[in-house]
Amino acid sequence: MDEPIFKEVLGRTEHPIKKQYTWWTEPVESGLQLAITLRYLAKGDSYESLSYAFRAVQNTISFIMSETCEAIIVEYVEEVIDCPKTPDGWKKVAKGFAER
Template identity: 50%
Template sequence: MDHGMFKEMLDRVRPRIEKDTFWRKTLEPGLRLAITLHHLATGDSYKMLQCGFRVAHNTISKIMPETSEAIIQEYNDEVLSCLATPKQWKEVATLCSKRWNSHHTVGVLDGKHGSPPQGGSNYYN
């Protein structure tokens, strides 16, 4: 993610993740967002993030759900919209077919495949 995109995202989620307390200094919203995005992108453990960002793993375990929820709430309507009509589904399927050569697909999330319960190796990629 480039700096401009990070700044835009931070500006949007800052009001949701900014904390104010009299007891101790809180983590900056930019640091909270950077830790969360890094974890989501790499899957690094909280212990690895602790070393990379110099923030205790128990603190990371508290900020991760809060920041993730803030991202979801901020971007929910424009990124994870629910299509309501068959025409909308067909438009998305056509776009997926043209753009990614993935026919009969009505959307993707992070390029991951979904599999039904007990799907096992039939859906491994």
């Protein structure tokens, strides 16, 4: 993914994934959360591999994945995902899968 697209996705998803700083922990910045999630989605790296690559513990990566994916879905659902509204629409989708 090139930088302008990354920045556009980050700009649209940053607010829901941004964490507050607390006195006992420093949050993982939004850009890093998005980078970890995109690496996982693109390459299918294991949480262990991502943990070494991004210096984050596996349970944090697990939390980042679900939260960031949810933010991406909420932000892009109307633009990207065209969900059929009728039974005939769903039959057309099923036929497309069957043909593949």
